[in-house]
Amino acid sequence: MPAASSRTTAVSAVVTAALAAGLLTGAATTSASASTTPDQAVEGQVRIHDIQGSTRISPLVGRQVGEVAGIVTGVRTYGSKGFWFQDPNPDADPATSEGIFVYTGSAPTVAVGDAVTVSGTVTEYVPGGLGSGNQSLTQISKPTVAVVSSGNALPEPVRITGRSVPSRYTPEGDPAAGGSINALPLRPSRYALDHYESLEGMNISVGTSRVVGATDSHAELWVTVKPHENHTRRGGTVYGSYDAQNTGRLQIQSLVPLAQQPFPKADVGDVLTGTTEGPLDFSQYGGYTLTARTMGTVAAEGLRRETTRKQRGGELAVATYNVENLDPSDPQEKFDALAAAVVDNLASPDIVALEEIQDNNGAKSDGTVAADLTVKKFTDAIVAAGGPAYEWRSIDPQDKKDGGEPGGNIRQVFLFNPERVSFTDRAGGDATTATDVVRERGRAALTLSPGRIDPANAAWENSRKPLVGEFGFRGRTVFVVANHFASKGGDESIFSQHQPPTRSSEVQRHAQGQAVNSFVKKLLSVQKNADVLVVGDINDFEFSGTAEALTAGGVLYPAIKSLPRSERYSYVYQGNSQVLDQILTSPSIGDFQYDSVHINAEFADQNSDHDPQVLRFRP
Structure with missing residues (x-):
């Protein structure tokens, strides 16, 4: 233990000094040094495992090394150009790597199988920059390379x-x-x-x-x-x-x-x-x-896109679907494929909450905020695919106030089938006016429908504001809140140098969850048995603090938890099948069927990067 502790202290000093000198960065050619006099030469013969050391930061970072020997095992001629080489005679320490990347900056002139010697500066390159929190890649920069021989056998992988x-x-x-x-x-x-x-x-x-x-x-x-x-x-x-x-x-x-x-x-x-x-x-x-x-x-194993069953006569089917920055400039094929998914894979739900509907000219930033052309093109495609003539409701955002792709002005939109569902319109909803809850004839009602929930709340800064609507189905009122919470942009990765990683974006999503939770509590305080569905791209997991904020006080239940653990996912990121899209139910909706319909996230050919979610129940 004392030896390990002293080594940790020494390496910490290396990192601290490198940071103080401004030498540990995300620039591929910048070195990090334990000294304020970088490029000091290392005396004696150095091997690759000496450079790599037994921690993530090289003990020789910022130092000049000469005639390091090895066999070239890979050459990269694109992106971060350079080559890897490896010492074929390893040491006995399993913690020290025998291979290292040589950053050349231009197409390398060596070939796989070349025996080479490399002289240069030991550097630590942080992909994404220091602000990313990523671990660093130990490499040799500004190299001088000599080829000793060619056609050598590679070290056994x-x-x-x-x-x-x-x-x-x-x-x-x-x-x-x-x-x-x-x-x-x-x-x-x-x-x-x-x-x-x-x-x-x-x-x-x-x-x-x-x-x-x-x-x-x-x-x-x-x-x-x-x-x-x-x-x-x-x-x-x-x-x-x-x-x-x-x-x-x-x-x-x-x-x-x-x-x-x-x-x-x-x-x-x-x-x-x-x-x-x-x-x-x-x-x-x-x-x-x-x-x-x-x-x-x-x-190929022939993975097939899933299809959910159609709702029965007395069932209300509500879906949420992130359609990934949809706007009229997208090819008709995208509209047709998304429409076919709604009709065929989702069995034409009664209500569909859409996320990432862009304005009428997409990413062009000219003050346009209306999205009627986007929605019309989509609903027309649904009819052409054999689906219902959906009507729609939404609220245009303020220009550049809701985040997403710059100029796109994404927002949530309700589609509903008027042959099965009615929408209760209560005028006055706009981008900055908050809807509220009142009692009408002993039941909860919205002051504005469609309306936005607490749009002035700092939780929604540069993020999509929740859209709430009041629907009627077979004489029963159902409240649907469509959400698209703040993204995970800026969070450190699960392979960060910080463990546990910093998830800075959670702060805003937690506040958003609290705001929606408060609104649902207000609805239920007016009508205890109100049917409320909170749906959308929550951008967080069913086990996250955001989910805890949404469900605080038992006012909502993440319906995806009704599925077996092996089926709880709507998105695939870095090989992890995970939950981002959710439908949460109020206590009155105790009996329901839930389906995460896997049609996109698992496929190389995607119409969106999210899988839609469908919930069926009898109000």
């Missing part, structure tokens, strides 16, 4: 398996270092993040593995080496707790430029067969990433 990756995700950060794990000695046999860090820059491989994150527009996918870890029946991996991370997930990218070899297209549940091999990188959005020199082959 380290196989990543379910047995090799620990079930614990990460140690807790050091409180004295602001919760950072950077200075903690690596324990690769105990923690998954330490295991991956101990292999940073090394040649690794995975065998046949299930895809848990579909191929995206950035040519990357996610696999798991632990097929039974919180698995869904459709092949994904459920994210169900802050304290139970899915350690088997690994991002896969390709070192082969797309112009030379297209990246394989895969859906969740497909299988990446054979061997995928290459250096282990650390990236801004995926953390530890296998940059494949050799890519396996995708075996």
